[in-house]
Amino acid sequence: MGLHNAGFHHRALIEVDPHAVQTLEYNTRKQHWENCEVLSWDLTDFDMGELEAKALKDGPLSLLAGGVPCPPFSVAGKQLGEEDERDLFPVMLDIAEVLKPRAVMIENVRGLLEPREKFADYRARIRARLEAMGYRILGWDVLEARDYGVPQLRPRSILVAMREPDASFFLPPRGVKQEVTVAQALKKSMLKRYKAASSRPREEVLRRYSEWLEKASRSIAPTLVGGSKKHGGADLGPTRAKRAWAELGVDAHGVADALGETKDEDRDLFGERGPKLTVAQAALIQGFPEDWEFKGRKTAAYRQVGNAFPPPVAQAVGESVIAALRAADAGAAAPAEQPEGLGPVW
Structure with a gap:
């Protein structure tokens, strides 16, 4: 989504998780991404010739x-790297190597770069392979x-490489001067959830919402953790992250049912730790717009959200890549600042 918003037209999207495939198929159709094919492929066993075609x-x-x-x-795992x-x-x-794109962009966790020594040899081999x-x-x-503008502490390592001999790349400038708090991101959706509650008196409902709003206005969220097929379920992160969420008035021990589908308001909205987030609210914390829908049951949908790359960051990087490509086409170095009004790149 971020690269699409930056101006790139996608020819194909590759995804192995069946629920994520459904999500991509649904949203690309709904948003009319023309000639964008969603490939349900496992990249440990696929046909490179078919991909090239x-x-x-x-x-x-x-x-x-x-x-x-x-x-x-990831520092949350064993950091086995290439093993x-x-x-x-x-x-x-x-x-x-097969497709020979003008530019390559690879996203991963901060742990790949920090600590600098742990994966230094692996990074050097990646660099050498690209240079070759x-x-x-x-x-x-x-x-x-x-x-x-993403209301979350979410550092990511970004690699950008180009084949253009005269191309230069600059890290995208900060997009916001002031951080977006959890309250700013979720107050509209949380108010809807509280107003829809039927098990408590209106006065109590508004009081609980006000209490949540005050706590959520303090800061941005900790890193959302989606877990993996091997580990992790539908909660917002490890113990330290759960404590940080609690300070923001959010119960991170699980994910709430969607608005209009709540089966247990005491669990999802009125627990002692505060309200749990819905999948849609977690998506807002990742920087997704309200109209992007995640398919699958609650755990499968949340896992997609928690493992996503925030679209606003991808868009900022994409716009910088476009600027560098256009500068290379013009035979000049990329500008010191991001130009305004970038159009589509095909």
Whole structure:
């Protein structure tokens, strides 16, 4: 979504999770992404020739972008790196070698870059492989989602490489001067949930909402954690994150039923720790717009949200990539500041 908003036209989206495939198919149809194919593929076992035919059917690619699995590098896991069966960096580089896009963008967790020593050899091999293919890494750093209007502490490592000999890349500028709090992001949706409550007197409902609003106005959210197929369920994160959520008036021990589908208001809205978030509210914390819908049952839908790359950050990076590509086309270095009014790039 972020790259689409930046001006890129997607030819294909690859996803292995069946619920995420449904989400992509539904939203790309609803938002009329023309000629965008959703491929339900496992990148540990796929046909590279078929991918090449689909990706290059309308000519060369401007960008290959992806978020390779994070657990191999996450501090929340064992940080096995390339020894983890879920590491898809080699596959991403194989795809880049075959498709030869002008630019490559790879997103992952901060743990890949910090501590600097742990994966230094692996990063060096990634760099060497890209350089052998004719790419230069023009940016590989940690961006913080809260700097782009996302109401969440969510650092991510972003790698951008380009084949253009004269291209330069600059990290996108901060998109906001003031952070967006949890209250600012959720007050509208939370008020709807409280107003829909039927099990408590109106005075109590409004009091509980006011109490939540005061706490939620204090800060941004901790990092949402979606878990993986091996570990993690439908709650908002580990123990430390749950404590941070509690300070914001949110019960992070689970996910609430959707608005209009609540079966237990005492559990979802009036618990001692405060209200639980719905999947839709978690999506707002990730920077998704209200009209983007996640498919699957509650746990499957929340896992998609918790593992997502915030669209506003992707958009900022995408706009910077477009500026660098256009500057390369014009034979000039990328501008020091992001230009306004970028149009579509095909």
